[in-house]
Amino acid sequence: MEKYIKSARLRTLPLSVSGIIVGSALANHQFYETYIFWLAIFTAISFQILSNYANDYGDGVKGTDNNRQGEKRLVASGDISPNQMKKVIIITSIISVLISLILIYVAFGKDNFLYSLVFFVMSVISIISAIKYTVGKSAYGYSGFGDIFVFVFFGLVAVVGSYFLFTKQVDFSVFLPAFSVGLLSTSVLNLNNMRDRINDKKANKNTLVVKIGMKSAKKYHYFLIIFSLLFAVLYSVFHYENIKQFIFVIAYIPLIKHLIFVKKNKEEVLFDGELKKVGLSTFLFSILFGVGQIL
Numbered sequence: 636m637e638k639y640i641k642s643a644r645l646r647t648l649p650l651s652v653s654g655i656i657v658g659s660a661l662a663n664h665q666f667y668e669t670y671i672f673w674l675a676i677f678t679a680i681s682f683q684i685l686s687n688y689a690n691d692y693g694d695g696v697k698g699t700d701n702n703r704q705g706e707k708r709l710v711a712s713g714d715i716s717p718n719q720m721k722k723v724i725i726i727t728s729i730i731s732v733l734i735s736l737i738l739i740y741v742a743f744g745k746d747n748f749l750y751s752l753v754f755f756v757m758s759v760i761s762i763i764s765a766i767k768y769t770v771g772k773s774a775y776g777y778s779g780f781g782d783i784f785v786f787v788f789f790g791l792v793a794v795v796g797s798y799f800l801f802t803k804q805v806d807f808s809v810f811l812p813a814f815s816v817g818l819l820s821t822s823v824l825n826l827n828n829m830r831d832r833i834n835d836k837k838a839n840k841n842t843l844v845v846k847i848g849m850k851s852a853k854k855y856h857y858f859l860i861i862f863s864l865l866f867a868v869l870y871s872v873f874h875y876e877n878i879k880q881f882i883f884v885i886a887y888i889p890l891i892k893h894l895i896f897v898k899k900n901k902e903e904v905l906f907d908g909e910l911k912k913v914g915l916s917t918f919l920f921s922i923l924f925g926v927g928q929i930l
Contacts, residue, residue, distance in 0.1 A: 639723060642709040644687045650823060650914045651683035652676050653921035654793025654816045660925030661794075661809055662801035674738035675797050678758075681731040682788075686765035688727055692720040693769025693776075699838040728762050742800040750803065757796065761788060779843045785824045790817015811870035812924060818863035819917040825856050826897075826913055830906035849903070856897055860890050867924065880927040886920035 655675045659666035666672045693699075695710025696717050709715040715723075735758035743751045764784055768776040775781065794813035799805060828835065828844040829852050836845050844852040864887050871880045893912055900906065 638714050642691050643684045649918035651679045655797045656921040658794035658797030660928045662798045664929045670741050678734045685727045688724050689766040690769045777840045779846050782821050785821045786817040789820035811866045815863040815867040818859045822859040879930040882927045883923040889916050
């Protein structure tokens with residue numbers, strides 16, 4: 636059991652729920668007391684764990700993780716066999732579907748069949764996308780499209796989707812903080828890919844970093860974090876009530892320090908130590924942004 640917990644990579648879970656926190660806070664100031672919020676949290680966590688298992692399997696069987704930097708992967712190391720991981724992926728997929736169905740029923744009941752259908756289809760697409768990131772010959776993570784996946788699902792789907800679960804409507808201004816979470820989440824992936832650039836290139840994993848090179852990847856990284864701040868500020872300006880709404884800026888203090896490190900760093904392996912900082916800063920942003928909406 637311990638090896639499966641390790642392969643689930645629990646350190647990635649705070650990032651996976653950041654969008655849910657932001658979208659829920661925008662929709663309902665008492666969001667943390669609702670079944671919808673907690674079921675959405677569990678759904679996001681199940682998708683993230685599924686994605687982590689699938690990535691471990693996909694990169695492991697392709698040999699991509701044989702010489703990777705950072706945290707050890709279990710299929711590549713032989714601690715978990717490919718067949719064992721396949722079974723875990725199937726079980727986790729079933730659990731994810733079940734939690735999603737419960738969430739959909741609690742949010743929409745029997746009277747909103749169309750909404751229920753749309754969210755069920757989105758859940759299925761999320762599961763397929765989580766698996767296809769590294770699994771199979773057409774894995775899109777090997778073609779440089781992983782950034783789009785992270786931006787859409789961690790940002791737009793998580794924030795706007797959770798907002799809709801509460802309100803049953805779309806407020807287009809909510810896309811601004813959704814962009815913020817999506818960009819911050821994508822910066823974590825970009826940082827991961829900068830760390831793994833050399834190994835990924837050898838393994839023919841053509842991430843965006845491999846395609847554009849380290850110099851451009853760093854500029855892209857600056858863009859992701861700086862524009863995430865601008866979109867959050869823009870939303871708060873449009874919906875200004877008091878200065879407390881800008882408390883989320885605190886989360887950008889470590890992120891600015893991080894950007895200085897990225898600019899100066901010349902050893903790609905050292906990016907590994909920054910992953911936790913950016914992931915936790917994104918989680919801190921979501922908490923502070925939510926608090927700013929409640930105060």
